[in-house]
Amino acid sequence: xxDIKAPRARYSRVTTRRGTLRPLNxxxxxxxxxxxxxxxxxxxxxYAVREHIAICETCGARAATLRTPYxxxxxxxxxxxxxxxxxxxxxxxxxxxxxxxxxxxxMLGGIGRFGLLSIVMGVALIALLAxxxxxxxxxxxxxxxxxxxxxxxxxAPAAAGGSLFAETNKTVSVGSGFGKTWQVAEVxxxxxxxxxxxxxxxxxxxxxxxxxxxxxxxxxxxGHTVYELTSQQNSGQQALxxxxxxxxxxxxxxxxxxxxxxALPSGAYADSLxxxxxxxxxxxxxxxxxxxxxxxxxxxITEAGKILLAWNPALxxxxxxxxxxxxxxxxxxxxxxxxxxxxxxxxxxAAGGAVVVSPDGEWLFDxxxxxxxxxxxxxxxxxxxxSNGQTAQSLGLPGVFHSEKLAASPAAASLQVYLVTGSxxxxxxxxxxxxxxxxxxGDIPLGGPTALNGVGLSDSLSVSPxxxxxxxxxxxxxxxxxxSASAYTRWLLDTQGMSVIAGDSxxxxxxxxxxxxxxxxxxxxxxxxxxxxxxxxxxFSVSWSRWLHASDNTPxxxxxASEP
Numbered sequence: 001x002x003d004i005k006a007p008r009a010r011y012s013r014v015t016t017r018r019g020t021l022r023p024l025n026x027x028x029x030x031x032x033x034x035x036x037x038x039x040x041x042x043x044x045x046x047y048a049v050r051e052h053i054a055i056c057e058t059c060g061a062r063a064a065t066l067r068t069p070y071x072x073x074x075x076x077x078x079x080x081x082x083x084x085x086x087x088x089x090x091x092x093x094x095x096x097x098x099x100x101x102x103x104x105x106x107m108l109g110g111i112g113r114f115g116l117l118s119i120v121m122g123v124a125l126i127a128l129l130a131x132x133x134x135x136x137x138x139x140x141x142x143x144x145x146x147x148x149x150x151x152x153x154x155x156a157p158a159a160a161g162g163s164l165f166a167e168t169n170k171t172v173s174v175g176s177g178f179g180k181t182w183q184v185a186e187v188x189x190x191x192x193x194x195x196x197x198x199x200x201x202x203x204x205x206x207x208x209x210x211x212x213x214x215x216x217x218x219x220x221x222x223g224h225t226v227y228e229l230t231s232q233q234n235s236g237q238q239a240l241x242x243x244x245x246x247x248x249x250x251x252x253x254x255x256x257x258x259x260x261x262x263a264l265p266s267g268a269y270a271d272s273l274x275x276x277x278x279x280x281x282x283x284x285x286x287x288x289x290x291x292x293x294x295x296x297x298x299x300x301i302t303e304a305g306k307i308l309l310a311w312n313p314a315l316x317x318x319x320x321x322x323x324x325x326x327x328x329x330x331x332x333x334x335x336x337x338x339x340x341x342x343x344x345x346x347x348x349x350a351a352g353g354a355v356v357v358s359p360d361g362e363w364l365f366d367x368x369x370x371x372x373x374x375x376x377x378x379x380x381x382x383x384x385x386x387s388n389g390q391t392a393q394s395l396g397l398p399g400v401f402h403s404e405k406l407a408a409s410p411a412a413a414s415l416q417v418y419l420v421t422g423s424x425x426x427x428x429x430x431x432x433x434x435x436x437x438x439x440x441x442g443d444i445p446l447g448g449p450t451a452l453n454g455v456g457l458s459d460s461l462s463v464s465p466x467x468x469x470x471x472x473x474x475x476x477x478x479x480x481x482x483x484s485a486s487a488y489t490r491w492l493l494d495t496q497g498m499s500v501i502a503g504d505s506x507x508x509x510x511x512x513x514x515x516x517x518x519x520x521x522x523x524x525x526x527x528x529x530x531x532x533x534x535x536x537x538x539x540f541s542v543s544w545s546r547w548l549h550a551s552d553n554t555p556x557x558x559x560x561a562s563e564p
Contacts, residue, residue: 024052028059030066037070039169039211044458046212054269054289064236145170145207147200148188151551155195158535158547159518162192164526165221165245165560166533168550171214172205174241176253182239183214184228187221187560189245190533192518195547201226203248215557218273220282223563225251225303227282229273238270240284242305252305256284258296259307265294271353277361277412279303284355285366291349298355298364298389311389315368317343319380319396322440340396342380345372350379351406351419358433359412359469362386365438367406367419370396379404381419381431381438395431395438403459407472408433409495414469416441416495422459423448423478423487430495442498449487451480462512467564470496473513473525490527492539504540514559526562531555 028049035041036049053063148168158164170186186207189199217238218229226243233239234255242251256270257263264286272285284299293315300309321338350367357364364384371377378396385392403422409415415433420426426446431438451457460477472493479486490504490513504510511529516538524535526547533548533556550556 024048026052026056026059027062028052030062033059033063033066034070037067037211037213039209039214041212043212050212051289054267145209145554146552147197147207148186148554149197149551150190150195151549152195152546155547156524156535156545157193158195158526159192159516159523159564160520162516162518162562162564163198163223164190164192164514164533164562165226166190166528166548166556167216167219167558167560169210169215169531169555169557170207171210172202172207174202174205174250174253176239176255180234180255182230182233182241182253183210184230184241184243185210185216185219185557187219187226187228187243190548192516192562197548199245199248201243201245201248202250210557217271219558219560220273220275221245221561222275222279223561224279226560227273227275229270229284232269240273240282240301240305242303254301254305254307256299257307258299258310265296267292268294268296270299271349272355274355274357274364276357277359277410281361283357283364285353287349287353291353291369293347293349293368297366298384300386300389309389311384313382313384313389313391315342315345315347316380316382316391316394317341319378319394321396321398322443340372340378342370342372342378342396345370345378347380350401351404354406356406356408356417357386358417359409359415360433362435363392363433363437365406365408365417365433367404369401377401379419379421381406381417383433383438392435393438395440397429402457403461405461405463407463407465409465409469410467411465411469414495416469418463418465418472418495420446420461420463420474422461422476423457424450426459426476426478428472428474428491428493430498442495444493444498444500446474446476446489446491446500448476448478448489449480449485451482451485455484456481457485460509460512464513464515465495466515467517467519470494471501471515473515475510475513475527477509477511490540502539502541512559514562517562517564519564526559528556528559531557533559 036046053059166188168186171183172186174182174184187201188197191198216228216230220227224245226245228241230239238256240254244251267288268286270284271287274283280303282301286296288294295312296310298311299307301307318339318341323337348369350369355364355366364386366382368380370380377400378398379401380394380396382394383392401421405420407418417431417433419429426448428444430441432441457478457480462475464473472495474491477488488506488510490510491500492502494501511527514526516523525538527534532546534544535547536544
């Protein structure tokens, strides 16, 4: 008889927003999609699955079909029905208790050795299935979990006073009042002096274990209100949810639309959130799959939850490049500034689609990848006028960049915007955030590993300016695809003198950094490493100490803000 060969599975490479590739079988198996919903996949696999779902019609439809029963299971058990047995039930239970034990024992007495073994194995199998089912239901949020507290006591103070906002890996169901429920992340408010968790936000609602499909895209706070930008939920919609920090009450739940309620463009995805320095306005960055630009780039939303404007700034047709190395400032000799044409260039989002607000609240900045007609690559930083939503000026940086972070100084006395690019040749660019910017004030080389033979690098970056805008904390975890090169480094940068003040290299990932808003001389800097919060000297001069570990081992997902 001829050999019968198994059919060959279809194989595709899935392109992610970051431009990296991960091999997956298409169409995706339902088990893989549900595993992504429930947060059971490794982060890189979950990211690849989610990005594939966003661009593949077949798998996108399959995911949408599976989402309804998944959400139904997630809602089970949220409102348990109380039941109090009466006296008759108690008497009946006592009366038949002996029979419950004696009956099975009499049956076992009449069963042979092999029959008894079969029963034992069956019971063990049922127990195993029950254990696995409970784990799945916990992941789906059917079984509630507790509010996060700090398992560590008598920790060293991070500062004499103030608080820290951090996001955990738990979600809370929030009702909108319109028959919809949204999943937001639990945000904890931690006392900087004692490390004690003061409050868990939102204050009401049952907590479950979050996943990449239920945890928010971005979180911002001014210390009084926490704003969460949800993931895509409720048939692909997203919402902006405001939570009062003082009591955990939900102030508003705002589904994202155009002004007036019209739907956003097809395929739109809100991927960033920025808060004006005075806390009066919020700006939501909008993009499409694989960083595609749509006819809405940003929404302007009031602190009261009203969508005022939808902006689509014009793409630049020409941009200046930084002046040649060692030349005098471009303002002194404009002829020294090279100008390149980007007419007909293709553009896409850069820096994860981030939008940031200038310290004076006058301008919005974003970053775009551009490829001109000759195939040359540029990273373009745009200054957008908040009075009309139009592009006021742009700056181009030549080269191919694989990962970027965009941030703005929080101090009005230091009008700067920062762009940090990852390895190889990691760099921090300091740009003017005034009405004459963005012009390059200086760049600070950071180095980093270089992979051989064209092997790609995976970079994880964090950027955190100090409250006075004079310094910048940067961290990078960089690993080559073949694990032949890696670097785990923290830096403290002088953004006035354009230099590295301090560096700290580790043998393992260093995670992200957050500057402390406290002005006390002994205030520590925060680091998020492997789900725990650590504190250390601002210049990395002493060893790091663990400061917060969740009592139920829930990982901390993000450092949001420090408040004095």
